[in-house]
Amino acid sequence: MEYGIFLSRQTTACGTEFLAGGLCKPGFEQASQEDLAVLSTLHIGEITDAVEADSIFAAAVKAACKPYTWAVGVSAHLPDMNVRTGGILGSPHQETASAQQLVENIGNGLWLYAKPGGPGMIAACGANAQQVFAAIPYTGFTHSEQAENAANWMRQNKVETFMVVTDGSGPDATGIVLVETGRHRLRETLYHSNQLKEKT
Numbered sequence: 001m002e003y004g005i006f007l008s009r010q011t012t013a014c015g016t017e018f019l020a021g022g023l024c025k026p027g028f029e030q031a032s033q034e035d036l037a038v039l040s041t042l043h044i045g046e047i048t049d050a051v052e053a054d055s056i057f058a059a060a061v062k063a064a065c066k067p068y069t070w071a072v073g074v075s076a077h078l079p080d081m082n083v084r085t086g087g088i089l090g091s092p093h094q095e096t097a098s099a100q101q102l103v104e105n106i107g108n109g110l111w112l113y114a115k116p117g118g119p120g121m122i123a124a125c126g127a128n129a130q131q132v133f134a135a136i137p138y139t140g141f142t143h144s145e146q147a148e149n150a151a152n153w154m155r156q157n158k159v160e161t162f163m164v165v166t167d168g169s170g171p172d173a174t175g176i177v178l179v180e181t182g183r184h185r186l187r188e189t190l191y192h193s194n195q196l197k198e199k200t
Contacts, residue, residue, distance in 0.1 A: 002026050007177055007179055008020055009188055013042065014044060017190060018077070019073075020177070021073055022179065035065055035069065036061065044078065050086075050170075058088050061092050070108040071089075073087070078168070086168040087120060090106060090112055120164070124162065135153070136150050143174050160182050
């Protein structure tokens with residue numbers, strides 16, 4: 001199965017910087033990205049509740065996405081958060097739920113694994129999803145290193161289509177959205193300094 005990928009950096013109406021990317025039907029990359037531009041109208045700058053912030057982003061993503069967008073990940077930098085948060089990932093056409101460290105089939109050949117504190121991952125890895133996600137090592141890596149380590153693990157295990165999202169807020173958080181299919185790869189990093197400068 002073939003996939004399109006997209007990724008952008010945006011700022012909400014209240015100045016909150018975030019990354020939004022995902023997987024879609026081939027040929028609908030620009031349309032998927034344009035649909036998510038509505039997230040820039042959100043007002044969340046003064047929210048201090050982690051669950052509320054994630055819920056607002058999740059609801060906006062669900063409302064914005066059309067059937068051709070199959071998976072979306074968002075990482076946002078929210079100041080003054082004392083827990084890791086600011087990251088959502090999943091199908092915009094399914095019910096929203098908090099990360100529960102479960103492997104879920106989200107349709108279109110994609111499997112979701114989201115654990116509290118992240119990173120969250122989606123991959124086109126079929127019946128091997130449980131084994132692939134369970135074997136990824138996390139200990140000994142910083143927050144940002146965990147994302148790249150997970151991506152490398154996917155490549156080593158011949159998973160050609162995947163995305164990785166980390167929380168952009170909270171202690172030592174570095175927001176990352178990485179999405180890849182075949183030889184096409186997009187990656188951006190959102191630092192607490194609000195100085196992002198990486199895209200490949």
